[in-house]
Amino acid sequence: MQLLSVLTLDTMNPAVKKVEYAVRGPIVQRAVELERELSEGIKKPFTEVIKANIGDAHAMGQQPITFFRQVLALCSYPELLNDSTFPEDAKSRARRILQSCGGNSMGSYSASQGIDAVRQDVARYIERRDGGGPCDPDDVYLTTGASDGIVTMLKLLVCGKGATRTGVMISIPQYPLYSAALAELDAVQINYYLNEEKCWSLDISELQRALDEARRHCNPRALCIINPGNPTGQVQSRQCIEDVIRFAAQERLFLMADEVYQDNVYADGCRFHSFKKVLFEMGPEYSDTVELAFFPLHLQIGSLYFLCGFRGGYMEIINMDEEVRAQLSKLVSVRLCPPVPGQALMDLVVNPPQPGEPSHEKFIKERTATISALAEKAKLTEQVLNTVQGISCNPVQGAMYSFPRITIPEKAVKEATDKGQQPDMFYCMKMLEETGICLVPGSGFGQRDGTYHFRMTILPPKDKLTTLLNKVKEFHQKFLQQYS
Amino acid sequence: MQLLSVLTLDTMNPAVKKVEYAVRGPIVQRAVELERELSEGIKKPFTEVIKANIGDAHAMGQQPITFFRQVLALCSYPELLNDSTFPEDAKSRARRILQSCGGNSMGSYSASQGIDAVRQDVARYIERRDGGGPCDPDDVYLTTGASDGIVTMLKLLVCGKGATRTGVMISIPQYPLYSAALAELDAVQINYYLNEEKCWSLDISELQRALDEARRHCNPRALCIINPGNPTGQVQSRQCIEDVIRFAAQERLFLMADEVYQDNVYADGCRFHSFKKVLFEMGPEYSDTVELAFFPLHLQIGSLYFLCGFRGGYMEIINMDEEVRAQLSKLVSVRLCPPVPGQALMDLVVNPPQPGEPSHEKFIKERTATISALAEKAKLTEQVLNTVQGISCNPVQGAMYSFPRITIPEKAVKEATDKGQQPDMFYCMKMLEETGICLVPGSGFGQRDGTYHFRMTILPPKDKLTTLLNKVKEFHQKFLQQYS
Numbered sequence: 001m002q003l004l005s006v007l008t009l010d011t012m013n014p015a016v017k018k019v020e021y022a023v024r025g026p027i028v029q030r031a032v033e034l035e036r037e038l039s040e041g042i043k044k045p046f047t048e049v050i051k052a053n054i055g056d057a058h059a060m061g062q063q064p065i066t067f068f069r070q071v072l073a074l075c076s077y078p079e080l081l082n083d084s085t086f087p088e089d090a091k092s093r094a095r096r097i098l099q100s101c102g103g104n105s106m107g108s109y110s111a112s113q114g115i116d117a118v119r120q121d122v123a124r125y126i127e128r129r130d131g132g133g134p135c136d137p138d139d140v141y142l143t144t145g146a147s148d149g150i151v152t153m154l155k156l157l158v159c160g161k162g163a164t165r166t167g168v169m170i171s172i173p174q175y176p177l178y179s180a181a182l183a184e185l186d187a188v189q190i191n192y193y194l195n196e197e198k199c200w201s202l203d204i205s206e207l208q209r210a211l212d213e214a215r216r217h218c219n220p221r222a223l224c225i226i227n228p229g230n231p232t233g234q235v236q237s238r239q240c241i242e243d244v245i246r247f248a249a250q251e252r253l254f255l256m257a258d259e260v261y262q263d264n265v266y267a268d269g270c271r272f273h274s275f276k277k278v279l280f281e282m283g284p285e286y287s288d289t290v291e292l293a294f295f296p297l298h299l300q301i302g303s304l305y306f307l308c309g310f311r312g313g314y315m316e317i318i319n320m321d322e323e324v325r326a327q328l329s330k331l332v333s334v335r336l337c338p339p340v341p342g343q344a345l346m347d348l349v350v351n352p353p354q355p356g357e358p359s360h361e362k363f364i365k366e367r368t369a370t371i372s373a374l375a376e377k378a379k380l381t382e383q384v385l386n387t388v389q390g391i392s393c394n395p396v397q398g399a400m401y402s403f404p405r406i407t408i409p410e411k412a413v414k415e416a417t418d419k420g421q422q423p424d425m426f427y428c429m430k431m432l433e434e435t436g437i438c439l440v441p442g443s444g445f446g447q448r449d450g451t452y453h454f455r456m457t458i459l460p461p462k463d464k465l466t467t468l469l470n471k472v473k474e475f476h477q478k479f480l481q482q483y484s
Numbered sequence: 485m486q487l488l489s490v491l492t493l494d495t496m497n498p499a500v501k502k503v504e505y506a507v508r509g510p511i512v513q514r515a516v517e518l519e520r521e522l523s524e525g526i527k528k529p530f531t532e533v534i535k536a537n538i539g540d541a542h543a544m545g546q547q548p549i550t551f552f553r554q555v556l557a558l559c560s561y562p563e564l565l566n567d568s569t570f571p572e573d574a575k576s577r578a579r580r581i582l583q584s585c586g587g588n589s590m591g592s593y594s595a596s597q598g599i600d601a602v603r604q605d606v607a608r609y610i611e612r613r614d615g616g617g618p619c620d621p622d623d624v625y626l627t628t629g630a631s632d633g634i635v636t637m638l639k640l641l642v643c644g645k646g647a648t649r650t651g652v653m654i655s656i657p658q659y660p661l662y663s664a665a666l667a668e669l670d671a672v673q674i675n676y677y678l679n680e681e682k683c684w685s686l687d688i689s690e691l692q693r694a695l696d697e698a699r700r701h702c703n704p705r706a707l708c709i710i711n712p713g714n715p716t717g718q719v720q721s722r723q724c725i726e727d728v729i730r731f732a733a734q735e736r737l738f739l740m741a742d743e744v745y746q747d748n749v750y751a752d753g754c755r756f757h758s759f760k761k762v763l764f765e766m767g768p769e770y771s772d773t774v775e776l777a778f779f780p781l782h783l784q785i786g787s788l789y790f791l792c793g794f795r796g797g798y799m800e801i802i803n804m805d806e807e808v809r810a811q812l813s814k815l816v817s818v819r820l821c822p823p824v825p826g827q828a829l830m831d832l833v834v835n836p837p838q839p840g841e842p843s844h845e846k847f848i849k850e851r852t853a854t855i856s857a858l859a860e861k862a863k864l865t866e867q868v869l870n871t872v873q874g875i876s877c878n879p880v881q882g883a884m885y886s887f888p889r890i891t892i893p894e895k896a897v898k899e900a901t902d903k904g905q906q907p908d909m910f911y912c913m914k915m916l917e918e919t920g921i922c923l924v925p926g927s928g929f930g931q932r933d934g935t936y937h938f939r940m941t942i943l944p945p946k947d948k949l950t951t952l953l954n955k956v957k958e959f960h961q962k963f964l965q966q967y968s
Contacts, residue, residue: 080564
């Protein structure tokens with residue numbers, strides 16, 4: 001009995017088929033295979049696969065903050081509260097978290113919106129960050145990583161068919177979670193291009209162009225901004241943010257600000273400005289009307305504190321219609337609750353050891369070391385890549401990626417096209433096979449036609465990063481030679 | 485400037501509006517309010533709110549298994565591996581998990597499908613459970629709770645518009661995650677009714693009736709079975725499972741078996757049979773062709789081991805088309821990975837301390853105590869409720885809920901209808917206000933027209949459960965009096 005399956009490529013959800021996700025796509029699968037082959041003793045032109053495709057600092061050999069790990073251990077096994085080797089501030093933090101969990105343990109479900117005490121701490125953190133603008137804990141939703149929050153918000157927004165389908169504006173290059181979620185939700189992706197020549201800045205005229213064009217065939221309802229940029233690493237100026245807010249208000253767009261890298265800003269002269277702070281400084285004409293959801297803290301956990309595997313995150317909702325908010329609360333309740341260990345961790349991130357507490361000094365030391373190392377590696381990456389003919393790299397101002405532009409000779413473009421591959425996928429695949437370095441091709445994030453890039457994390461330890469950059473340099477020179 | 489919001493109830497995703505989720509619905513919100521009011525000193529006819537609405541054993545005062553908590557603490561803070569107070573088997577388990585995590589820490593992202601070593605352990609567990617039938621770790625996907633896996637599978641299945649829309653068969657009563665996910669995905673919910681008179685058993689003739697009717701207006705593609713039942717607590721016979729598999733094969737339906745409560749079977753003479761085992765015993769005519777996804781372990785963590793807050797889970801995929809499987813792998817990669825602490829916990833659940841290991845005796849003792857207590861409470865619940873005139877309760881054979889049928893007098897039905905409430909919502913809300921007991925009305929799970937039920941967990945500690953049952957009895961008698 002050999003029947004055709006019930007579920008085949010032809011009969012499955014067509015929206016899912018359209019989803020693409022380069023950050024964990026074919027190149028990463030090949031990297032995993034290569035690792036397996038190496039471990040089986042198969043000879044390769046390299047001895048190690050270096051995965052510079054994903055923003056996971058910890059897998060790159062970093063150790064997470066001691067204080068965080070201590071509190072998580074105490075929460076997991078409260079018997080340790082009697083252990084005198086743990087510092088008192090870690091214990092008191094653990095006690096507070098446990099008390100706010102049902103049943104005095106991380107094992108229970110929490111409220112769907114997140115543990116009350118954690119949401120209160122997040123709200124106080126936002127108030128401190130923004131110099132006192134109020135934040136209501138009821139506006140804070142804890143999530144399973146930032147992805148969860150972003151997808152939930154998009155889910156509320158999409159509706160319509162044909163020419164009235166919801167359109168959502170996203171930057172190109174973008175983080176492909178956005179394009180994947182829009183494909184899955186069968187919404188229209190409206191591309192606005194960042195200006196590579198001006199260090200990936202955002203021009204309002206380009207927003208206007210993209211919006212005007214889109215209005216001919218869909219119903220644009222939301223504008224997504226990633227600041228600091230991913231994969232592009234730029235940090236937006238205060239003026240730019242103000243202009244974007246004005247644009248959203250004028251054009252009646254729901255604003256989604258993805259600020260997960262807010263603490264990762266390295267470049268001299270750059271400063272992070274939160275959308276919320278700027279919004280409130282613009283006065284009630286804007287602060288009372290512009291609908292804003294922002295997603296501030298997931299990847300910060302990943303990048304700076306090395307605990308992205310816990311899938312913590314939160315979003316704050318501003319000026320949302322009350323009835324819609326009730327629908328949001330209902331929607332998050334279906335998934336019961338975000339993982340409680342991730343919620344506990346979030347509490348520590350927004351409420352780290354304070355001056356005078358026993359763990360403060362060590363915390364500051366570990367945190368400072370991490371940030372200075374990242375700043376140094378951001379500079380190193382830019383410098384080395386810009387010495388290579390055929391590669392040009394904007395300064396890495398924030399986040400933890402570089403997104404250099406690469407020259408791909410006509411002959412290589414042709415060979416790729418003949419193979420049905422994007423030219424930069426062809427380039428990255430070749431680099432992986434020859435050097436063991438795993439990068440993500442720019443086509444996975446979007447780029448102007450005829451330009452090519454790759455995304456590389458700046459996370460490997462300095463000596464490994466130096467080796468990596470030199471190998472990239474060598475590969476690129478050989479590649480140009482081979483195809484010119 | 486008072487503009488209409490961009491996002492309003494009229495302009496939001498209509499599919500989201502249709503989602504209902506009783507388990508965390510208005511009655512639970514009211515219970516939380518009442519708790520707050522009590523804590524503010526407001527006088528109520530009760531001193532404590534007892535939430536018997538949700539299957540969270542741990543929030544009910546249970547303590548999770550010591551071994552699990554020890555390993556999780558060791559994984560959180562590996563410095564504890566040098567602490568001599570931790571047993572050696574906990575340490576070796578923690579070492580194995582840490583080694584299989586990137587960067588030797590739970591802080592890293594894992595592979596999107598889940599950590600290799602954990603998937604291997606899950607596969608071996610399934611093989612042991614099913615007496616040796618093979619399980620390939622590549623068929624196992626770790627998830628963020630069972631909900632995540634179920635929604636992902638449904639997402640692959642839905643397509644079509646109008647009369648070709650995908651239909652999915654679900655039992656009534658059902659766990660409302662199914663109806664909520666189908667509403668969100670704009671698929672057709674096809675109800676088949678369980679037979680309350682025969683202890684909530686499943687009749688193939690009823691499946692056939694529901695399917696034939698549905699074929700007139702949609703394209704039925706999948707059949708969901710919950711065994712042991714939620715909210716109904718029945719355990720299906722081997723014969724019934726075989727009949728269901730034959731039905732699915734004959735009618736070309738993708739089978740989704742929700743077996744999250746497989747270890748929670750109490751009633752004498754009842755035994756859990758896994759769909760996979762029965763499928764393989766039926767021979768290659770079925771085992772090579774029937775497409776099956778099953779979701780075996782999320783709520784087991786919740787119910788038996790009290791760690792549902794970790795949001796662990798897995799699913800196994802059988803006979804899935806290879807191209808569709810590639811789409812599934814792509815889809816899970818967009819969310820990066822399930823929470824790593826939940827994955828670590830899953831590993832412990834499928835691979836607990838073995839005989840001869842230092843933690844074995846304590847583990848067995850804690851586990852046995854839990855199961856016997858649940859069995860005792862299942863019996864107690866059935867017995868007490870069946871002493872009440874106007875309440876009839878089927879035996880609680882498995883899972884951790886009772887779903888008794890209640891008589892609601894005409895006068896009360898009328899009062900409820902006048903208020904625009906379901907009669908059993910009216911009943912449960914009244915019980916909450918008068919006694920502080922929070923139950924979920926049967927209408928949230930679905931029931932035959934004109935019948936009324938509530939779902940109650942059997943999880944409270946025995947003395948609290950006794951109090952609760954007596955209060956329910958007293959309330960019901962008063963209610964009947966008042967409205968007769």
